[in-house]
Amino acid sequence: MDAILKTAAVYVGLLIIFRIAGKRSLGDLTTFDFVLLLIIGEATQQALLGDDFSVTNAFLVILTLVGLDVAISIIKGRSKRLEKLIDSVPLVILEDGRPLKERMDRARVDEGDILAKARELQGIERLDQIKYAVLETNGGITIIPKN
């Protein structure tokens, strides 16, 4: 019982922390983000397993995590509101070569990020060749080039 409740608490806690950190936090991992992720995983693991190293405990924890994940995906499919609450919404951050400055600041994206993605995804050289840039819910940027 303990393991399941603890896992659920950790799941919800992590969900809230990463939601508050914003979608840019772990979108497009840098090397350091990756290291950070490992350390977070390690810190979480200790709290989840404690000093119970049994296979039963491990499977209970895994089952709880996967179960919550499935449950949340079902809930998201049924309620648009909850989906937005959990996953956030996409945001257009550049229109017709013109960066939407205020939003970019608040979402913590700069022109360099957009240009980097434009080069990577579409081989685009300049901002004015972009029709739309969208900050997606997973924190990544997608680019739609002008024709």
Added chain:
Amino acid sequence: MTKEENFSGLQVDQDLPFQEKEWTAERAGWIIGLLLLLAGLAGLFGGGPLSRAAPRQGPLRLEYSRFVRYRAPEVLTVQVDPGVSGETLQLWVDRAYLEDFELQQIVPAPDQTRLLPDRILYEFQAQPGDGPLRVTFQLRPQAAGSRSGRVGLEGGDTVTFRQFVYP
């Protein structure tokens, strides 16, 4: 910025009012996170100035943490002024407390341990003329929540204290 926009040909599920609220919540969350960190530094979650307590009752002085964490090592120190106890110092800890806080070690080790109905009595041989005797209990909380304990000298003063164990 709260107006809905229409992008020609771009089918994107944008929701600016929601985005606005999200940003507000995000900033509020940062402030809450910062406050939690500051509270953590101050010791609200254990191990800081807010957490340390050292009440005194007669010759008995107790050092303990108000906030401790589930299954994290924790130390309770009892100090007894010299010349109170004669040759044998009889110190007891309430049994209900020791059921929730697993006792790992007592330093120095007691010469004798006696089981009384509601408490456990530890006896130490004290050399006359020594300084205050300090006894350290190394504990590991086994239950979360608010817990209270009592420590006392046999037939003498008693200190009651309260600890909160974070899960």
